Amino acid sequence: MKTLKSKILLNEKVLNNIYKLVIEFNSEIDEIKPGQFFMLKTLDNSFLLPRPISVNDANENTVTFLYRVEGIGTTQICKLREKEEIQAVGSLGNGFNLNELNGKIAVVGGGIGIAPLLYLTKKLGNNADVYLGYKDCVYYNEEFEKYANSVTVITEDGSSGKKGYVTDYINYENYDAVVTCGPEIMMFKISDGCKAKNVSCYMSLERRMACGLGACLGCTVETKIGNKRACKDGPVFLSEELLI
Amino acid sequence: MKTLKSKILLNEKVLNNIYKLVIEFNSEIDEIKPGQFFMLKTLDNSFLLPRPISVNDANENTVTFLYRVEGIGTTQICKLREKEEIQAVGSLGNGFNLNELNGKIAVVGGGIGIAPLLYLTKKLGNNADVYLGYKDCVYYNEEFEKYANSVTVITEDGSSGKKGYVTDYINYENYDAVVTCGPEIMMFKISDGCKAKNVSCYMSLERRMACGLGACLGCTVETKIGNKRACKDGPVFLSEELLI
Amino acid sequence: MADLKVKAMGMQFKNPILTASGTFGFGEEFSEFYDLSLLGGICSKGLTLNSKPGNTGIRVWETPMGLINSIGLQNPGVDRFITEELPKMKSYKTKVIANLGGNTEQEYLTGIEKLNNTDVDLIELNISCPNVKCGGMAFGIKSEVAFEIVSKVKSACQKPLMVKLSPNAENIAEMAVACEEAGADSISLINTIKAMAIDIKKRKAVFDNVYAGLSGPCVKPVALRMVHEVCKAVKVPVCGLGGIMSAEDAIEFIMAGATLIQIGTGNFIKPNIAIDIINGIEEFMDKNNIKTLDEIRGII
Amino acid sequence: MADLKVKAMGMQFKNPILTASGTFGFGEEFSEFYDLSLLGGICSKGLTLNSKPGNTGIRVWETPMGLINSIGLQNPGVDRFITEELPKMKSYKTKVIANLGGNTEQEYLTGIEKLNNTDVDLIELNISCPNVKCGGMAFGIKSEVAFEIVSKVKSACQKPLMVKLSPNAENIAEMAVACEEAGADSISLINTIKAMAIDIKKRKAVFDNVYAGLSGPCVKPVALRMVHEVCKAVKVPVCGLGGIMSAEDAIEFIMAGATLIQIGTGNFIKPNIAIDIINGIEEFMDKNNIKTLDEIRGII
Ligand SMILES: Cc1cc2nc3c(=O)[nH]c(=O)nc-3n(C[C@H](O)[C@H](O)[C@H](O)COP(=O)(O)OP(=O)(O)OC[C@H]3O[C@@H](n4cnc5c(N)ncnc54)[C@H](O)[C@@H]3O)c2cc1C
Ligand SMILES: Cc1cc2nc3c(=O)[nH]c(=O)nc-3n(C[C@H](O)[C@H](O)[C@H](O)COP(=O)(O)OP(=O)(O)OC[C@H]3O[C@@H](n4cnc5c(N)ncnc54)[C@H](O)[C@@H]3O)c2cc1C
Ligand SMILES: Cc1cc2nc3c(=O)[nH]c(=O)nc-3n(C[C@H](O)[C@H](O)[C@H](O)COP(=O)(O)O)c2cc1C
Ligand SMILES: Cc1cc2nc3c(=O)[nH]c(=O)nc-3n(C[C@H](O)[C@H](O)[C@H](O)COP(=O)(O)O)c2cc1C
Numbered sequence A, B: 001m002k003t004l005k006s007k008i009l010l011n012e013k014v015l016n017n018i019y020k021l022v023i024e025f026n027s028e029i030d031e032i033k034p035g036q037f038f039m040l041k042t043l044d045n046s047f048l049l050p051r052p053i054s055v056n057d058a059n060e061n062t063v064t065f066l067y068r069v070e071g072i073g074t075t076q077i078c079k080l081r082e083k084e085e086i087q088a089v090g091s092l093g094n095g096f097n098l099n100e101l102n103g104k105i106a107v108v109g110g111g112i113g114i115a116p117l118l119y120l121t122k123k124l125g126n127n128a129d130v131y132l133g134y135k136d137c138v139y140y141n142e143e144f145e146k147y148a149n150s151v152t153v154i155t156e157d158g159s160s161g162k163k164g165y166v167t168d169y170i171n172y173e174n175y176d177a178v179v180t181c182g183p184e185i186m187m188f189k190i191s192d193g194c195k196a197k198n199v200s201c202y203m204s205l206e207r208r209m210a211c212g213l214g215a216c217l218g219c220t221v222e223t224k225i226g227n228k229r230a231c232k233d234g235p236v237f238l239s240e241e242l243l244i
Numbered sequence C, D: 001m002a003d004l005k006v007k008a009m010g011m012q013f014k015n016p017i018l019t020a021s022g023t024f025g026f027g028e029e030f031s032e033f034y035d036l037s038l039l040g041g042i043c044s045k046g047l048t049l050n051s052k053p054g055n056t057g058i059r060v061w062e063t064p065m066g067l068i069n070s071i072g073l074q075n076p077g078v079d080r081f082i083t084e085e086l087p088k089m090k091s092y093k094t095k096v097i098a099n100l101g102g103n104t105e106q107e108y109l110t111g112i113e114k115l116n117n118t119d120v121d122l123i124e125l126n127i128s129c130p131n132v133k134c135g136g137m138a139f140g141i142k143s144e145v146a147f148e149i150v151s152k153v154k155s156a157c158q159k160p161l162m163v164k165l166s167p168n169a170e171n172i173a174e175m176a177v178a179c180e181e182a183g184a185d186s187i188s189l190i191n192t193i194k195a196m197a198i199d200i201k202k203r204k205a206v207f208d209n210v211y212a213g214l215s216g217p218c219v220k221p222v223a224l225r226m227v228h229e230v231c232k233a234v235k236v237p238v239c240g241l242g243g244i245m246s247a248e249d250a251i252e253f254i255m256a257g258a259t260l261i262q263i264g265t266g267n268f269i270k271p272n273i274a275i276d277i278i279n280g281i282e283e284f285m286d287k288n289n290i291k292t293l294d295e296i297r298g299i300i
């Protein structure tokens, strides 16, 4: 059975419009895989559709989310306080298949796309090289230090870490697989890089979702074997399967 | 010019589902008369129409409201916190005409209908006899003590003050005018009592409102001289003008 | 600097934003919130030849992001409008639109004749009010019926004539074309959508008339679609409305082809919303380097 | 103890709550949230004779208390439905309703024949999908056209036949009567309302098809009015839907005359909403000492 509602343990600003949300979750009910997400909604009617947000971290009794306040939904969610309840339906989606991620792995996140990669990095057990790309303000990189083999921070304006785009700093041939989440333009550049070097590339895609469950067929991803649902068949896809 | 938005200075529970809200208000912009109200709304879209709430008290720099959480709108309003902003459009309505309230005045409130009567009692300058009727739990009676000639508390179950209905305890012939706000059934009983003794009776009526400004014609009150708007021509009416 | 001026029906509007009939009284109530001369125009409450007391019972009811109303055209009648309200409306120094409803052809025609001799700028013919028994909307369902009444009104009318359509029309584009062919100088839409609410505790319909009219943000996606359909079908300028609550909403209607815009229910939600919308359109234009609305009108 | 059972079309439903086509997949996804045998029934995703990939571009868009969708009947086709999905659906031990759409008369008829030989409990004929080019809805606008197709389908159909109407029909009551006269055993309504959204930053319609279908709480007042109109016009049982999000909403539809209820968009908003609604109806009945729904059905 999936969880429907949870108590909020923490909902606080990390930096600017980036927030961290921790909810109660009983891992005996449902095991959470990295790359999975929850559909989040306030219990009032200030917006209609639940919002998909990836699992940033998970423990026996809690799930953590890292989210950016974008529009009406996340604005309402960020107003929720400790001890209040939130509709949190999950865990959903296929997530990353850890069995396929053997050998040397590069984990590449752009902006808020870093969110699902923390839990993945943790599950990869101090093995992954993590590349984190930001526009200017850097956040959450220290969390990655705990679980990664190496962490490279890149900012577009060079204000922290290296300057430029994450894609400038990855030597694809060093890796057995690359895992990425962030702006599509970044992910496709990475997938091209991987292709050239014959490295598998897994990406976590974002689509507008109504249900997040696989029922509405609203979140189509075109693949070589037909339309797939980002929510149920994804959000993680092997880049070579995609028709984009 | 009317005010549109204000800062919240306080929004706290008084008792059970009764809340007190204090907002910033510059009395130089608009003078507030007792019996007037504001249209209140949260700045988000958790509900659509602003809600009419009477002025419970007013000072140079603040307005106080006393409200009961009833449905979706008041539930959202009661979640607002200090320092947040609220859409508070006012002050609106005709209010009580203090010039007409001379001599000995009885002020009779039932339930949350006591809200507008505090500011009125204050403006009447320690002259009024106040009758407050409650179902069981008594609140805010002490505030009235400050400004009234006398305060009589009546509860239906007799748990505090006298037992029964307010209407059992008023000697209409002792008064030059009676002012009332509360359930319509109570107000009409009072107006009948007044009529019998030839005493003027002013009542503050509640109607469903869309605009609160006099523009939508949604809040009709039938009077001997045609349809009136509860929001603009009222909410205070002389009972003998009504066709109800 | 963006230029918001709009030319339509041989007139110039300061900007495309009008306030919708029945949601703005005759303007007075809103003059306590802002300077009404900033508006493109003001539509009067729906008028009928003779005064009307309106409907009994509950008249307004909130729904999810919507409002159902059953006012029933309560109004002082055309004569008192002309003597009591119009002079005040004219003093606000913006376009004054008289919204005229009616139960019979003769009522419409007599109303028009009276308004001809006033300094009303424009007449909006309401063939779409769902809230009076045999009133208005009967003319607004079938295109043939609308064609008849609009033709007659047009030949009597010495003012520019805007015909306000009902979303309950059988075919909205056909209806608009029929009105255009009958001589309408402009089309406005949408009026409210026929709707219903039930009070399950009382086991009764909320409204004495059972059905009433839905407006507000909830209807916007439907209104926008209808405005787009009508803009593709007619050549006369179209005035779009229905659930507009922000400059972004208004720009959607303009991109769908609307020349003018009306703000209805929004006036209840935030009394100065029309001004926010005017300012917001200007900002959008400035930010996107749009000089006049012609550049984006009807680009969808 | 309240009895929620409903008899209609010669069948008994455990309760009046069905899940609406296109909003519940084939049920499987929701079995992770509750025991599907608690439902009155499940409608399949809209099927077509041959499989369909659905529409390109953005498919779902949120509006104030509403959802616009342009899925475009993506489905595996009737054959694969029968072999792959139906056995699973039947295993949930509730009524299984096959929702069938089509572009041509022949497509409908061949689809019906295939479904005749299955253990589908009921066929819902979709003449109302706004999201496929010449699909479905063309049949659902004019009563005469609907009469033709429903008559033909009915004579081919060996299952009870429920016809799903479009709110975009010219005249909803007339349409329902036409379908009843053509032999429909039941009428369901409403499908989505034709709507539109524009992305003003991209200066483009949100949907590749420009128009798409609106559903959710925002449409409830309109859906309720149409269900009431139809219940007054026909004798066959009516299945009401459109924006139902709570037991109170469902009871409004029942008081308006609906025999059955469908929950659509609500399933997305709260995956176990249908169960909340069933429980809520039961509570309401117990509290108000209502023994069967017949006592309140159609009392408005
Ligand atoms: C599988 C998945 C995982 C995600 N994980 C995270 C995460 O961990 N942290 C985070 O900050 N964001 C994440 N996102 C993006 C997040 O869902 C959107 O930022 C959010 O839905 C925006 O909602 P809003 O109401 O604030 O914005 P609005 O723009 O007001 O939203 C309007 C509508 O558009 C949809 N929408 C808007 N932006 C996006 C988007 N980028 N992707 C999908 N739908 C969108 C919303 O869901 C909503 O239906 C994820 C998206 C997906 C699909
Ligand atoms: C002039 C005036 C002054 C008022 N002053 C106060 C006050 O000081 N304190 C207080 O607690 N209440 C007061 N009320 C009543 C208050 O407005 C309603 O309790 C409130 O609108 C309920 O809103 P809701 O969203 O919580 O309830 P819901 O039932 O969810 O509201 C749904 C709709 O019904 C309307 N509505 C519901 N109950 C009433 C009602 N009793 N009167 C009018 N409309 C109603 C709402 O405004 C809204 O449009 C006053 C009403 C009026 C007309
Ligand atoms: C309370 C109310 C009264 C209305 N009265 C009239 C009227 O008298 N004449 C008219 O043509 N339209 C009337 N309308 C319809 C509005 O002018 C407008 O067409 C409709 O509400 C849709 O726009 P909106 O969603 O912006 O409100 C009324 C609407 C409301 C809400
Ligand atoms: C995403 C989505 C897909 C839909 N697909 C179908 C469909 O395939 N066949 C059909 O008859 N109706 C379909 N509908 C319409 C619903 O079944 C229902 O009639 C409509 O959404 C109104 O009900 P609601 O407001 O409860 O959602 C779909 C609706 C949505 C939101």
Ligand code: FES
Residues within 6 Å of the ligand: A208, A209, A210, A211, A212, A213, A214, A215, A216, A217, A218, A219, A229, A230, A231, A232
């Ligand atoms: S969001 Fe509904 S199927 Fe993916």
Ligand code: FES
Residues within 6 Å of the ligand: B208, B209, B210, B211, B212, B213, B214, B215, B216, B217, B218, B219, B229, B230, B231, B232
């Ligand atoms: S509430 Fe609009 S006129 Fe009174």
